[in-house]
Amino acid sequence: MLSTNVSIEQKINLPEFEAAGLDVFVKRDDMIHPFISGNKWRKLKYNHLSFLKSCCKGIVTFGGAFSNHIVATAAFCAEKQVECIGIIRGEKPSGINHVLILAQLWGMKLEFVTRESYKSKELLAERWKKEGYFIVPEGGENEDGVKGCEEIITELTHTYNHIFCASGTGCTFAGIVSGIAAQNLDTHCHSIPVLKQGEFITNTVLGYFPKAKNFTVHTDYHFGGYAKTTPELLQFLKYFASQTGILTDPVYTAKLFYSIADLIKKGVFKKGETILAMHTGGLAGLLSEKMLNDVQKSIA
Numbered sequence: 001m002l003s004t005n006v007s008i009e010q011k012i013n014l015p016e017f018e019a020a021g022l023d024v025f026v027k028r029d030d031m032i033h034p035f036i037s038g039n040k041w042r043k044l045k046y047n048h049l050s051f052l053k054s055c056c057k058g059i060v061t062f063g064g065a066f067s068n069h070i071v072a073t074a075a076f077c078a079e080k081q082v083e084c085i086g087i088i089r090g091e092k093p094s095g096i097n098h099v100l101i102l103a104q105l106w107g108m109k110l111e112f113v114t115r116e117s118y119k120s121k122e123l124l125a126e127r128w129k130k131e132g133y134f135i136v137p138e139g140g141e142n143e144d145g146v147k148g149c150e151e152i153i154t155e156l157t158h159t160y161n162h163i164f165c166a167s168g169t170g171c172t173f174a175g176i177v178s179g180i181a182a183q184n185l186d187t188h189c190h191s192i193p194v195l196k197q198g199e200f201i202t203n204t205v206l207g208y209f210p211k212a213k214n215f216t217v218h219t220d221y222h223f224g225g226y227a228k229t230t231p232e233l234l235q236f237l238k239y240f241a242s243q244t245g246i247l248t249d250p251v252y253t254a255k256l257f258y259s260i261a262d263l264i265k266k267g268v269f270k271k272g273e274t275i276l277a278m279h280t281g282g283l284a285g286l287l288s289e290k291m292l293n294d295v296q297k298s299i300a
C-alpha cells in the first residue's frame with residue numbers, strides 16, 4: 001500500500017480544458033491501493049486506530065453486494081490481520097459476484113440479511129457489539145472517517161480555486177470541506193452526489209460542521225441514480241480513459257469528471273482558475289458483469 005504522503009497531483013491534458021483556459025488537476029487517491037479505494041482507506045485509517053484502542057475482537061461492517069467499502073474493508077483487515085465480518089444487504093446472489101469473491105479471498109466472513117432487517121442495521125450492530133465486535137458503519141461514514149478524509153487537504157502540494165469530489169454518504173466531502181476551512185484556504189468545494197435527491201449531502205456536511213459555507217452540492221449529475229448509467233456517461237468514460245490514460249468507474253468517478261467537463265462547457269469557471277478533482281478509486285464498480293455489459297453496448 002502506498003503511503004499517502006506520496007500525494008500524486010497531476011495535470012489532466014484534455015483539449016477542452018485547455019481551450020477554456022483552465023488548469024484541471026487530479027489527485028490520484030486511486031493509486032493508494034488497487035482495491036482499497038482511496039477514500040475507503042482514509043475512512044478506515046482512524047476507525048482501525050479506534051478499533052485497536054477498543055480491544056474488540058474484530059470488525060463488523062455493512063454494505064450491499066457491490067459495495068466498494070466491503071471490498072476495501074476485507075483487504076484492509078487482511079493486511080492488518082483483523083478478523084472481519086461483512087453484513088450484506090439482501091439474499092446471497094446466485095451469479096458470480098466479484099466483490100463478494102474478493103472479500104472472501106481476503107478472509108471476510110459474510111452474513112446475508114434480508115433487505116427488511118438491513119433497514120434496522122442499528123439493531124444488528126447492537127447485537128454484534130454485545131459479542132465484542134467493533135462496528136464500522138456502512139460506507140465507513142463516521143467521525144473517524146471524516147478525520148481521515150481531512151488529511152486529503154493537509155497533503156496537498158498546491159492550492160486550488162476549486163476542489164471536486166463524488167459523494168455517496170458525503171463523508172469524504174465533509175472531510176474536504178473541513179480540511180479547507182481549517183487551513184483558511186480560499187478554495188471552493190464541490191460535491192457531485194451519485195444518488196438521486198443529493199441535497200442530503202448538505203445536511204451531512206452541516207451535521208459535522210454546522211458553520212460550513214465554502215461548498216456547493218451539484219445534484220443533477222446522478223444519471224438516474226446510484227449505479228445507474230447512460231450511454232452518454234459510458235462514452236465519456238471511454239473518451240476520458242483514451243485521452244488521459246485515467247480509468248474511472250461508472251458509479252462514482254465517471255460522473256465526477258463528466259460534471260467537471262460539463263460545468264466547464266457551461267462557462268461556470270473564470271479563465272485561469274485551477275480545479276482539483278479527487279480520484280477516489282472504486283474501479284471494482286466497473287467490473288461487475290452488468291456494468292461491463294452496459295459498457296460493451298455503449299461503446300460498440
Ligand SMILES: *Cc1c(COP(=O)(O)O)cnc(C)c1O
Nearest residue numbers: 167168169170171172280281282
Ligand atoms: C465510496 C466511494 C465514494 C463515496 O464516498 P463518501 O464518503 O461515501 O461520499 C466516492 N468515490 C468512490 C470511488 C467510492 O468508492
